[in-house]
Amino acid sequence: MQFHEKPSMLTAERRQFILEILRRDKKVLSSELSAVLKVSEDTIRRDLRELAESGFLQRVHGGALLASPAIASYADRQKQAPKEKEAIARAAAKLICTGQVVILNGGTTTLQVAHHLPLDLQATIVTNSPPIAIALAEHPHIQVVMLGGQLYKKALVNVGAATIEALRMIRADLCMLGVCSLHPEVGISVPNLEEAYVKRAMIAGAAEVVGLATAEKLDTAAPYVVESIHALTYLVTAPTVSNKILTAYKALGLTIVQDESSDSTYPGCVTLREGNL
Numbered sequence: 001m002q003f004h005e006k007p008s009m010l011t012a013e014r015r016q017f018i019l020e021i022l023r024r025d026k027k028v029l030s031s032e033l034s035a036v037l038k039v040s041e042d043t044i045r046r047d048l049r050e051l052a053e054s055g056f057l058q059r060v061h062g063g064a065l066l067a068s069p070a071i072a073s074y075a076d077r078q079k080q081a082p083k084e085k086e087a088i089a090r091a092a093a094k095l096i097c098t099g100q101v102v103i104l105n106g107g108t109t110t111l112q113v114a115h116h117l118p119l120d121l122q123a124t125i126v127t128n129s130p131p132i133a134i135a136l137a138e139h140p141h142i143q144v145v146m147l148g149g150q151l152y153k154k155a156l157v158n159v160g161a162a163t164i165e166a167l168r169m170i171r172a173d174l175c176m177l178g179v180c181s182l183h184p185e186v187g188i189s190v191p192n193l194e195e196a197y198v199k200r201a202m203i204a205g206a207a208e209v210v211g212l213a214t215a216e217k218l219d220t221a222a223p224y225v226v227e228s229i230h231a232l233t234y235l236v237t238a239p240t241v242s243n244k245i246l247t248a249y250k251a252l253g254l255t256i257v258q259d260e261s262s263d264s265t266y267p268g269c270v271t272l273r274e275g276n277l
Contacts, residue, residue: 014037014039015051017037018033018047019056022065027219030045030062031062033063051064052064058220058221058223066221068180068191068217068221068222069217069220074154077107078108080214081215081216081238084214085109086116087238087259088113088212088237088238089116091236092176092212092236092257093116093117093118095174095234095269096269097173097269098269100124100269101123101170101171101172101174102125102173103170103174103175103176103202104176105175105177106132106155106156106178107129107155107177107180109214110127110177113212114135114136117139117142121139122141123143124143124144126145126170126172127145128146128157128159130151130158131156133146147162148163149161149162149198150162152192152194152195157195159197163198164197164201167202168201170205171205171207172205173206174206174207175208175209177202177211178212179213179217180222181220182217182220182229183218183221183229184219184229184251184252187228187230188211188227188229188232189224189225190223190224191222191223196224196226199227200226203226203227203231208233208234209231209232210234212237214237215238215240215245218237218241218245229249230252234254234255234256235249237258
């Protein structure tokens with residue numbers, strides 16, 4: 001992180017400067033900001049706290065990361081990055097093989113996956129998302145298993161003890177997660193604690209785990225950690241995401257899927273693992 005020392009600033013100017021550095025470098029450290037802005041670390045922590053309360057960032061030990069855009073309502077999220085989500089959905093749908101049991105968690109990107117499943121695909125889709133279940137209701141060859149629980153209205157997914165108990169009975173070939181936030185150090189995180197427990201149970205019950213993330217979800221963090229980055233086998237993201245952004249994820253061993261027609265190594269459908277029956 002490199003920047004020049006700044007003269008005395010008003011509070012609003014200082015916080016705007018912090019956000020500019022955060023957008024550029026994807027993270028800020030309290031100690032470095034204190035030195036550059038010539039204010040105490042207590043002042044910087046207060047700035048970060050106020051910015052976090054306004055939804056601009058996620059505080060972490062020693063500084064802050066970009067906040068997840070998933071704090072918006074489901075209706076608003078449906079309007080975000082529609083072309084990216086469609087490209088991700090096309091690539092992700094091709095990872096599903098005939099005969100598989102697939103957990104498809106709720107989200108606007110996973111809903112697009114449901115819309116892009118070929119009509120000749122024979123599979124079982126397990127979901128906690130009423131919109132996904134409805135989208136697949138008319139599919140001729142897909143069996144839909146709807147997980148019960150309490151409806152988390154903001155995300156339109158079922159959560160709670162009943163959802164987790166049902167997931168304990170399932171051993172899926174593949175789990176596809178619509179990622180709220182993904183960061184190489186923090187891992188997978190979400191804004192809601194109950195949703196974090198459900199996603200963790202989904203991961204635990206699947207042989208392979210696919211994270212679906214638009215560019216704005218990468219290098220961000222939310223309050224509740226689901227699992228480390230190592231829980232993912234594949235990361236499916238938009239073709240427009242640069243190699244520079246993806247370098248840290250590749251270094252952690254993730255297979256990156258951007259588009260079946262891109263330069264990335266496209267694995268095709270994820271085959272059944274022996275013993276996962």
